[in-house]
Amino acid sequence: MRSLSIVLxxxxxxxxxx
Structure with a gap:
């Protein structure tokens, strides 16, 4: 779930x- 980090x-x- 690295997408959350990128989105943030x-x-x-x-x-x-x-």
């Missing part, structure tokens, strides 16, 4: 980028 990281980066 992407969400964090996406939120910071916005």
């Amino acid at each position: 990281r992407t969400c964090f980066l996406c939120g910071r980028g916005k």
